[in-house]
Amino acid sequence: MKNTFKYIALAAVVALASCEAEFDNPVTDEGFFTSGDANLTNYVAMGNSLTAGFADSALYITGQEDSYPNIMAQQFALAGGSESFSQPLMADNLGGLLLSGNQIAQNRFVLAVDANGNPGPAVLEGMPTTEVTNVLSGPFNNMGIPGAKSFHLVTPGYGSIAGVAAGTANPYFARIASSESATVLGDATAAGPSFFSLWIGNNDILGYATSGGSGVDQTGNLDPSTYGGSDITDPNVFASVYSQQVEALVAGGNGGVLFNIPDVTSIPFFTTVPGQSIPLDAPTAELVNSNFALYNTAVLPGLAGLGVISAEEAAARQVNFSAGVNFPIMTDDDLTDITLILQGPPFNLDAATAGLLGQLRQANAGDLVVLTAASVLGTLADPANPLSINGVAVPLADQFVLTATEQANVAAAAASYNATIQGLATANGLAFVDARSELERVAGSGIAYDGGVLTDTFVTGGAFSLDGVHPTPRGYAYVANLAIQAINNTYNATIPQVNIGDYPTITAANN
Amino acid sequence: MKKVVLLAVFALATAVTYAGGYRVSLQGNKSLAMGHTGVAIVNSESIFFNPAGLSYLEDKLSISVGGFGVFSNVSYQNETTGAFAETDSPVGTPFYAYISYKVNDWFAAGLAVYTPYGSRVEYEDDWAGSHLVNNIELAAIFVQPTVSFKIGDVLSIGGGPIYVNGSVNFNRNLNRTLTDIDGNRSNVTIDATGVTNWGWTAGVMLKPTENLTIGANYRSEIILEAENGDAIFENIPNSPLTPFSNTEIDAALPLPAEMTVGLSYEFCNKWTFAFDFNRQFWDVYESLDIDFADESIPDSQNARNYKNSSTYRFGLQYDATSKFTLRAGYYFDESPVQAGFFAPETPRNDSHGYTAGLTFNVSDRFQIDASFLYLQFDEVDASYDAYFENGQAVPFEGTYKNNAFVPGLGLTYKM
Numbered sequence: 001m002k003n004t005f006k007y008i009a010l011a012a013v014v015a016l017a018s019c020e021a022e023f024d025n026p027v028t029d030e031g032f033f034t035s036g037d038a039n040l041t042n043y044v045a046m047g048n049s050l051t052a053g054f055a056d057s058a059l060y061i062t063g064q065e066d067s068y069p070n071i072m073a074q075q076f077a078l079a080g081g082s083e084s085f086s087q088p089l090m091a092d093n094l095g096g097l098l099l100s101g102n103q104i105a106q107n108r109f110v111l112a113v114d115a116n117g118n119p120g121p122a123v124l125e126g127m128p129t130t131e132v133t134n135v136l137s138g139p140f141n142n143m144g145i146p147g148a149k150s151f152h153l154v155t156p157g158y159g160s161i162a163g164v165a166a167g168t169a170n171p172y173f174a175r176i177a178s179s180e181s182a183t184v185l186g187d188a189t190a191a192g193p194s195f196f197s198l199w200i201g202n203n204d205i206l207g208y209a210t211s212g213g214s215g216v217d218q219t220g221n222l223d224p225s226t227y228g229g230s231d232i233t234d235p236n237v238f239a240s241v242y243s244q245q246v247e248a249l250v251a252g253g254n255g256g257v258l259f260n261i262p263d264v265t266s267i268p269f270f271t272t273v274p275g276q277s278i279p280l281d282a283p284t285a286e287l288v289n290s291n292f293a294l295y296n297t298a299v300l301p302g303l304a305g306l307g308v309i310s311a312e313e314a315a316a317r318q319v320n321f322s323a324g325v326n327f328p329i330m331t332d333d334d335l336t337d338i339t340l341i342l343q344g345p346p347f348n349l350d351a352a353t354a355g356l357l358g359q360l361r362q363a364n365a366g367d368l369v370v371l372t373a374a375s376v377l378g379t380l381a382d383p384a385n386p387l388s389i390n391g392v393a394v395p396l397a398d399q400f401v402l403t404a405t406e407q408a409n410v411a412a413a414a415a416s417y418n419a420t421i422q423g424l425a426t427a428n429g430l431a432f433v434d435a436r437s438e439l440e441r442v443a444g445s446g447i448a449y450d451g452g453v454l455t456d457t458f459v460t461g462g463a464f465s466l467d468g469v470h471p472t473p474r475g476y477a478y479v480a481n482l483a484i485q486a487i488n489n490t491y492n493a494t495i496p497q498v499n500i501g502d503y504p505t506i507t508a509a510n511n
Numbered sequence: 512m513k514k515v516v517l518l519a520v521f522a523l524a525t526a527v528t529y530a531g532g533y534r535v536s537l538q539g540n541k542s543l544a545m546g547h548t549g550v551a552i553v554n555s556e557s558i559f560f561n562p563a564g565l566s567y568l569e570d571k572l573s574i575s576v577g578g579f580g581v582f583s584n585v586s587y588q589n590e591t592t593g594a595f596a597e598t599d600s601p602v603g604t605p606f607y608a609y610i611s612y613k614v615n616d617w618f619a620a621g622l623a624v625y626t627p628y629g630s631r632v633e634y635e636d637d638w639a640g641s642h643l644v645n646n647i648e649l650a651a652i653f654v655q656p657t658v659s660f661k662i663g664d665v666l667s668i669g670g671g672p673i674y675v676n677g678s679v680n681f682n683r684n685l686n687r688t689l690t691d692i693d694g695n696r697s698n699v700t701i702d703a704t705g706v707t708n709w710g711w712t713a714g715v716m717l718k719p720t721e722n723l724t725i726g727a728n729y730r731s732e733i734i735l736e737a738e739n740g741d742a743i744f745e746n747i748p749n750s751p752l753t754p755f756s757n758t759e760i761d762a763a764l765p766l767p768a769e770m771t772v773g774l775s776y777e778f779c780n781k782w783t784f785a786f787d788f789n790r791q792f793w794d795v796y797e798s799l800d801i802d803f804a805d806e807s808i809p810d811s812q813n814a815r816n817y818k819n820s821s822t823y824r825f826g827l828q829y830d831a832t833s834k835f836t837l838r839a840g841y842y843f844d845e846s847p848v849q850a851g852f853f854a855p856e857t858p859r860n861d862s863h864g865y866t867a868g869l870t871f872n873v874s875d876r877f878q879i880d881a882s883f884l885y886l887q888f889d890e891v892d893a894s895y896d897a898y899f900e901n902g903q904a905v906p907f908e909g910t911y912k913n914n915a916f917v918p919g920l921g922l923t924y925k926m
Contacts (some may be wrong), residue, residue: 027593027595062694079594093694111750125693450906451687498592504688507692509748509749
C-alpha cells in the first residue's frame with residue numbers, strides 16, 4: 001500500500017513534469033514550414049570564400065558557423081531539411097593556416113584599440129592550430145574553398161598538398177580534398193546533393209581589382225593554366241566551367257540556387273579610402289608644384305609634340321596640388337612608360353627621376369583607392385627623408401589604385417559572367433539571387449532591419465568584416481535570407497528567414 | 512569611431528529585465544482548493560488571508576503547514592523565423608507555516624511564515640530571447656506576527672507587521688550579438704540575497720448573520736531594495752570597447768500592495784460558498800532601474816509600466832462526512848502586464864485557475880489538506896518593445912503558451 005502510493009505519486013510527478021505547454025499550431029510540427037518542390041534532405045554548397053564563411057581575412061570556426069550555407073541549412077531543417085550540415089571546421093578562432101608547421105595564411109583581423117585609444121583592425125596574435133596536412137575526411141556539405149576561381153573548381157590537383165607548397169594548389173581544399181587529384185566539383189557531387197547552391201566567379205575579377213589592376217585582363221586567352229593570381233578570367237572560360245558545374249550539380253533533377261557576381265564598387269575595400277586624401281597648406285602645395293613644374297610645362301607638352309603620348313594623355317598626366325585635400329600622385333600602368341625616353345635627349349633626366357615620372361599622373365575622381373592604401377598614403381617612403389611623402393613626392397604604386405580603365409575591365413567581365421549565370425539559372429529552372437543588385441542596395445540606401453540599417457560603411461556599417469571584402473555574420477545572414485526568398489519563390493516553399501539583427505558584426509578584441 | 516562603437520555596445524547592454532507578475536498565490540491548501548478564497552473564511556489559514564479571522568477560530572491552538580510543487584511550462588515560438596523555445600524550469604516549492612493561538616475569547620495571536628512572491632524560469636541558454644532573460648530565480652520569505660481582536664460578536668479586526676527576506680538571481684545575455692573571441696555569448700548575472708524590508712497587513716471581518724461572513728484585508732506595498740548586490744559578467748571580449756567587469760549593483764523591486772474583499776455564505780448545513788475579489792496595485796512597478804557601482808557601466812533603466820490588476824475567485828466547500836471535507840474553485844487572474852511590455856522572464860497573460868482539494872480528518876487533532884491547481888493560459892501573440900539597440904526599440908515578438916500544474920499537501924494540528 002505504501003509502495004503503491006509512492007509509485008502513484010511518482011507517476012503523477014513525472015506526468016506533470018512532462019505536460020508541456022503546447023501551441024495549437026507549433027512551428028516544430030512537420031508541415032508548418034514546407035520545402036515545396038525542393039528536396040532539402042542533402043544540401044551541398046559550392047563556391048569560394050563567401051560560401052566558406054570567410055571573414056576578417058581568415059577562415060575561423062565562428063565565421064564558418066555563420067556562413068550563409070550553414071544559416072540556410074538551419075532554416076532548411078525547419079522545413080523538413082536535414083538536421084545535419086557538415087562543414088570542414090577550422091581548428092580555432094584565430095584563423096591562419098599551418099603547412100607542415102609553417103604559417104602560410106595570416107590570422108584574422110579583430111577590432112583592437114591602440115595605445116592612443118583609437119580602434120582599428122589588427123591581426124589577432126597567436127599561433128594557429130589548423131594544419132593543412134591534417135586532412136579531414138568528408139563528405140562535406142560546405143564545399144566553399146577560399147580563394148577559388150571558377151575554373152579552380154574543376155581543376156584536378158587543386159587539393160594537392162604538394163601543390164600547396166609549389167603554389168599550384170589551394171590549402172583550404174588540400175585540407176579536405178578526397179585525394180591529391182580530386183576536384184572541388186567532384187567532391188561536391190560525391191557528397192550526393194539533393195539540393196545545391198553555387199556562388200563562384202567573384203575571385204575571377206576580385207584578385208585583379210584588389211590588386212589595383214596589377215594583373216592582366218585575360219579576356220581572349222582561353223587557357224586558364226597560364227593565368228596569374230591577379231588576372232581577370234576570360235568570360236568564355238568562365239561560361240564553360242560554370243555550365244559544366246551547373247550541369248553536374250543538377251544531374252538527377254536536383255534543385256539549387258545560383259548567385260551572381262557583385263560589383264566591386266559596392267564593397268568597402270574600394271570605397272573607404274577617399275581619392276582625395278592628401279591635405280596640404282598653400283605654401284607646401286606651391287613648393288610641391290614647383291617640383292613638378294618642369295614635368296607639367298616642358299616634359300609633357302614636349303612628349304605630346306613628339307607624338308610619344310597623345311595630347312589627352314599629356315593633359316591627364318598634369319600634376320597640380322592646391323591648398324586643401326588633394327588627390328595623390330600615382331603610377332598608372334595603363335600610361336605610356338616614358339622612363340627610357342626621359343633619360344635620353346632632350347630631357348636627359350637621371351634614371352631615378354625618370355623612373356619616378358615614367359607612368360606618373362595624379363589620381364582623379366574616377367579612380368578607386370583600395371583599403372590597403374590607407375596605411376601607405378601620407379607616410380614616408382624613406383623614413384630618413386621627410387620629403388619622401390607617399391602620394392606627394394613618391395607616387396602611390398599601381399596596386400593601390402583601381403583606375404577607371406581597370407574598373408571598366410572588371411565591369412565588362414562581371415557583366416559577361418552574370419549573363420552566363422542568369423542564363424543558366426533560367427535554363428535549368430533554378431533559383432537565382434541577384435547579389436549584384438542587392439549589394440548595390442546595401443551600399444546605397446542600406447538595408448533596414450529591426451536594430452538599425454545595414455550598410456557597407458567600413459567597421460560600423462555592419463555588413464562587412466574587417467577585411468573590407470567579406471561580409472560579417474550579419475551580412476551573411478542577409479545573403480541567406482536572399483537565397484531563402486529566391487528558393488521559396490522558385491520552388492513554392494515556405495522556408496522561414498532569419499532575423500539578421502540576431503547575427504553579430506565585427507569582433508572587438510585586443511591582443 | 513570609438514564613440515560610435517562604445518555607444519552601440521553600451522546601448523545594447525542596458526536593458527536588464529526582471530520578473531513581473533511574480534505574485535504566487537499559493538498560501539494554503541484549504542484556500543487554494545477553493546480558488547484561493549479566504550478573506551471571509553475562518554480556518555487554520557486565516558492568519559494569511561485575513562488576520563481578523565483569528566479571533567473567530569474555535570480551537571485554542573491551530574497549526575497549519577504545507578507546501579506546493581509548481582510545475583510550470585512556458586513555450587515560445589516565432590512563426591516568421593521558426594524560432595522555438597520551451598522552459599525547463601525547476602519545480603517551484605512555495606510553502607507556508609501558520610500558528611494561531613487563542614489567548615481568550617476576544618484576543619488571538621499568531622505567527623505566519625509564507626512565500627507569496629517568487630519566480631523560477633529557465634530557458635535554454637542563448638535562446639532567441641536570451642538578451643532579455645536566460646534564467647531567473649526570485650524568492651521572498653515573509654514572516655508575520657499577528658494579533659486579532661473580536662469587537663462584540665459580529666466584528667473582528669486583526670493585523671501585524673511583515674518582515675521580508677528576499678533574494679534574486681538573474682542571468683541574461685548582454686545583447687543579441689556580443690560574444691567573446693570564441694563566440695560565447697557575453698552575459699551578466701545579477702545576484703542579491705538577504706534583501707530585507709518591512710510591511711504590514713490588516714483585516715476586518717464581519718459576521719452580520721450566522722451564515723454570512725464578510726471580510727476585507729489589505730497588505731502593504733514592500734519595496735525590496737537590493738544594495739551591494741553582485742553583477743557578474745561572463746564571456747566579455749578582451750577590449751576597452753566592452754569595459755564590463757564584475758561590480759556591485761543597487762536595484763529596487765516592488766512587491767505591490769494588495770486589497771481583498773469578499774464574502775462567504777454557508778447554506779444547507781454542509782455547504783459553503785466563497786467569493787474573493789483581489790486588487791493588486793502593480794502600477795508601482797513602473798520601471799526597473801539598476802545602478803552599477805562601476806561608473807564605466809551605464810545604469811540601466813527598464814520600463815515596466817505594469818497596471819493594477821484584479822483577480823476574481825470563487826470557491827465551494829462541502830463537508831461530506833466527519834472524515835472528509837471536499838472543495839473546488841475557480842479564479843480568473845488578470846495579468847498586470849500591458850501590451851508591448853510582455854517580457855519572457857514572467858510571460859503572464861490572463862489566466863484561468865481551476866482548483867480542487869480535500870481535507871481528511873485523521874483524528875480530532877490532525878488533518879491532511881490536499882489541493883490541486885491547474886492554471887490555464889490562452890495562447891498569446893505578444894511583444895516586449897522596451898529593449899533598445901543604438902537608441903532604436905527592438906521588439907521581441909512571438910507567441911507564448913503557458914500552463915502550470917500545482918499539487919499541494921498540508922498538515923493541520925489543532926487543539
